[in-house]
Amino acid sequence: MPRFRAAVRLDKTKKETMRRVFCAIAAFLYVGMPIAQAKAPEPLPSQTYSHPTTDEADLASHRHYRNKDGQDVHAPSKSKAGKAPDGASAQCRDGSYSFSQHRRGTCSRHGGIAQWLP
Numbered sequence: 001m002p003r004f005r006a007a008v009r010l011d012k013t014k015k016e017t018m019r020r021v022f023c024a025i026a027a028f029l030y031v032g033m034p035i036a037q038a039k040a041p042e043p044l045p046s047q048t049y050s051h052p053t054t055d056e057a058d059l060a061s062h063r064h065y066r067n068k069d070g071q072d073v074h075a076p077s078k079s080k081a082g083k084a085p086d087g088a089s090a091q092c093r094d095g096s097y098s099f100s101q102h103r104r105g106t107c108s109r110h111g112g113i114a115q116w117l118p
Contacts, residue, residue: 057080058079058080058081058085059074059077059078059079059080059085060077060078060079060080061075061077061078062074062077063075063077067100067101067102068102069101071101073099073100073101074087074099075099076092076096076097076098076099076100076107076109076110077096077097078095078096078097079097084097084117085097087099088117089101089106089116089117090106090107090113090114090115090116090117091113091114091115091117092106092107092110092111092112092113092114093107093110093111093112093113093114094110094111096110097117098110098113
């Protein structure tokens, strides 16, 4: 008979443990729901990007990229006229002109900087 009572007591302990775990999960979900349903922050208004005032007709390529400030910048390109185009900041070693607004990374895929332009 004592074995039976011990088994019943153990079964009650398991049930009590399961009830406590269930109540803890239910309380966590109840408290966590308002947080999960909180309104997401509004996205920042989209910024408008305008191409620089470079004369595109004088350039061999017409690609652009976004710099680290999020500004649209003309990618390095060779000049058809052979002179520095308006807005160029540096001449690369491969003969292309860079329109970079920061020194870091300028002409990095064009052999490096041959000269900085005024």
